[in-house]
Amino acid sequence: YTYRVLLMTTRRERGRPMDGPSWFGTEPFFGLDVKDWKPGEALQFDPEKAIGYPSPLAELPAGRYRLQAVIDLNGWSHDVAGAPGNGYSEIQTLEHDPEQPTALHLEIAKTVPVRELKDTESTKFIRLKSRLLSEFYHHDVYLRAAVGFPDSYDEDKQKRYPAVYTIPGFGGTINNAGRGVRSSEYAADGFEPIVIFLDPDCPTGHHVFADSANNGPRGQALIEELIPYLEREFRLIPEVGARFVTGHSSGGWSSLWLQVAYPDTFGGVWSGSPDPVDFTAFQTIDIYDEKENMFTLADGSPRPLSRGDWGSPLLTKSFCLMEETVGRGGQLQSFEAVFSPRGPDGRPRQLWNRQTGKLDAAVAQAWRRYDIREIVAHDWSRLGPKLKGKLHLFCGDKDTFLLEGAFFKLRDALERLGSDAYVEVIPGAGHGLPPSVHRKMVEQMAASAAANATHRK
Numbered sequence: 001y002t003y004r005v006l007l008m009t010t011r012r013e014r015g016r017p018m019d020g021p022s023w024f025g026t027e028p029f030f031g032l033d034v035k036d037w038k039p040g041e042a043l044q045f046d047p048e049k050a051i052g053y054p055s056p057l058a059e060l061p062a063g064r065y066r067l068q069a070v071i072d073l074n075g076w077s078h079d080v081a082g083a084p085g086n087g088y089s090e091i092q093t094l095e096h097d098p099e100q101p102t103a104l105h106l107e108i109a110k111t112v113p114v115r116e117l118k119d120t121e122s123t124k125f126i127r128l129k130s131r132l133l134s135e136f137y138h139h140d141v142y143l144r145a146a147v148g149f150p151d152s153y154d155e156d157k158q159k160r161y162p163a164v165y166t167i168p169g170f171g172g173t174i175n176n177a178g179r180g181v182r183s184s185e186y187a188a189d190g191f192e193p194i195v196i197f198l199d200p201d202c203p204t205g206h207h208v209f210a211d212s213a214n215n216g217p218r219g220q221a222l223i224e225e226l227i228p229y230l231e232r233e234f235r236l237i238p239e240v241g242a243r244f245v246t247g248h249s250s251g252g253w254s255s256l257w258l259q260v261a262y263p264d265t266f267g268g269v270w271s272g273s274p275d276p277v278d279f280t281a282f283q284t285i286d287i288y289d290e291k292e293n294m295f296t297l298a299d300g301s302p303r304p305l306s307r308g309d310w311g312s313p314l315l316t317k318s319f320c321l322m323e324e325t326v327g328r329g330g331q332l333q334s335f336e337a338v339f340s341p342r343g344p345d346g347r348p349r350q351l352w353n354r355q356t357g358k359l360d361a362a363v364a365q366a367w368r369r370y371d372i373r374e375i376v377a378h379d380w381s382r383l384g385p386k387l388k389g390k391l392h393l394f395c396g397d398k399d400t401f402l403l404e405g406a407f408f409k410l411r412d413a414l415e416r417l418g419s420d421a422y423v424e425v426i427p428g429a430g431h432g433l434p435p436s437v438h439r440k441m442v443e444q445m446a447a448s449a450a451a452n453a454t455h456r457k
Helices: 131-137 218-233 250-261 316-326 331-339 361-370 372-378 380-387 404-417 435-456
Strands: 003-010 029-034 051-053 063-071 087-089 092-096 108-111 123-129 142-148 163-167 194-198 243-248 268-272 391-396 422-426
Touching: 029 316, 051 316, 063 108, 123 218, 131 218, 142 218, 163 250, 218 250, 243 250, 243 435, 250 268, 250 372, 250 380, 250 391, 268 435, 316 331, 331 361, 361 372, 372 380, 372 404, 391 404, 391 435, 404 422, 422 435
Parallel strands: 163 194, 163 243, 243 268, 268 391, 391 422
Antiparallel strands: 003 029, 003 063, 029 051, 063 087, 063 092, 087 108, 123 142, 142 194
């Protein structure tokens, strides 16, 4: 085994240590890189060589801990601990006294089971080999999706249906559809679409269905391979006006990106709380301003990554350390994997220095090709007519992850351009939006589908 061994801890009496880290309330954990570690060979977790969060292993406070060791044998998911096939140990308890260290033996002898995704009458799981992505990665890569059917699908074998493509947020995978896709959640006023749950999971995080130097032709594979396959296999209406795309958070950014990047493919987007859509307001930083620092604000105080909705605000520097200790697949790392060029070491080039927070101006300029507000503004003469009636955007004015600033800038740019985009700011809402927003989205989809069907006739 060559990669990172993770040592996870918790002081909680319940739950598995390996289920951390998480966005909020992450407990101490540590990482040690190994090369050619062989089964049955003892490994000493050396405090001098290990990295740790929130501090080195040698500084772990005294106390009672429950521990687990984990290794990433899957290699294909962003989840380096909980993905199917990953190795882990039984939980051991340690009474830790820094003055009198105790040896603890952990044996990685179990693997996370593969979750079987079973077809039902209303949901079918798709696994399609991608020629484009297989060529990029030089091994077989599969596109995955879950297709949810309305109740009427089996009643009239001639009837064709519009499609709603839905994309989960960061951390979402095909397993989130394990209990089935309920197309009824998108039904309204005679509108009963087939709902396709897309899988954005990849080794670097969430690939957001954007073609990139590090993740390959993700958008192209969706447009040229998966959608045509679905339209051949199922009774989908193979027309622009019958394809809708939606998502929340990273899924919100993905859906908006797909609509803007492929305006002749999709007939409408419903984007909720999207990740930064303007990189002059990448949460709280203008990435194009070399004087800014990723870790500190202008007054020298720590730069926040969130509001304190669910406890103390996340701080960017601390969050970066957590991601670097995990190794790969984190949210901020995921942005770099999509937006950054590939470096000479084969990894995404970093936008900021992990020790100092200093921005790399060349990398920032490379990110411009994914800056949605800038793309729309600079190419409006072409995009404007293609996006007419298609943009539906929603965000809270107190977004938990400080995303409203970029959202407001896109809203203002669309107004200046004379766009007919529907843009709604929900007063008092954080990152999660109220159920009324989903209902409004579905009603708008139904209206768009009806209008497009009338035009088609």
